[in-house]
Amino acid sequence: MSRKKQPQNLWIKILYLFLIFAIFVGTNLYYSDWIVNQIKTGLSINNSIFSLNYVQNTGAAFSILHNYPYILIVLSVLALVILFSYIIRHAGTMSYVGIFWLAVMMSGIFCNLFERVQLGYVRDFINLKFINFPIFNFSDILINIGVIAIVLLLLKRTQLKQL
Numbered sequence: 001m002s003r004k005k006q007p008q009n010l011w012i013k014i015l016y017l018f019l020i021f022a023i024f025v026g027t028n029l030y031y032s033d034w035i036v037n038q039i040k041t042g043l044s045i046n047n048s049i050f051s052l053n054y055v056q057n058t059g060a061a062f063s064i065l066h067n068y069p070y071i072l073i074v075l076s077v078l079a080l081v082i083l084f085s086y087i088i089r090h091a092g093t094m095s096y097v098g099i100f101w102l103a104v105m106m107s108g109i110f111c112n113l114f115e116r117v118q119l120g121y122v123r124d125f126i127n128l129k130f131i132n133f134p135i136f137n138f139s140d141i142l143i144n145i146g147v148i149a150i151v152l153l154l155l156k157r158t159q160l161k162q163l
Contacts, residue, residue: 013091017099024107028138029114036123050128055135056121069116076113080106098153105146111139 035043039054046052059066083106087099115122124135 010092020103053127101149108139108142
């Protein structure tokens with residue numbers, strides 16, 4: 001009986017992965033379009049915490065590899081293939097929490113990849129005012145939150161194994 005539950009659980013987790021991924025991709029792309037269009041038609045937010053400044057970023061963070069878009073595309077595709085493959089191979093032993101945060105991170109990678117391929121650049125628009133930091137977008141937030149959550153999950157798991 002346990003043999004039947006594990007494959008069913010595996011497919012449920014893979015379906016969960018794609019559902020979370022699709023929700024975050026759709027939401028991210030929709031609201032990025034909406035905000036960029038609002039900025040272009042005159043929306044202005046500029047307070048002591050952040051401002052909206054639309055820029056077309058042809059590189060990665062801090063303009064890294066701005067003259068090498070194909071390297072960024074290849075790295076993004078490679079990251080997505082590795083992460084999807086890992087989850088599909090290990091979904092049976094992974095927690096839903098781990099799958100959720102990997103899907104969040106992967107949706108951010110995918111959205112930046114999508115914009116880079118479709119537009120030739122990534123649309124950045126969030127400018128933090130209280131720190132000297134590059135302008136970024138929702139995808140960057142998803143990637144960073146996903147990475148932080150995964151690191152915390154791994155640290156928690158390592159810590160529990162040491163007890």
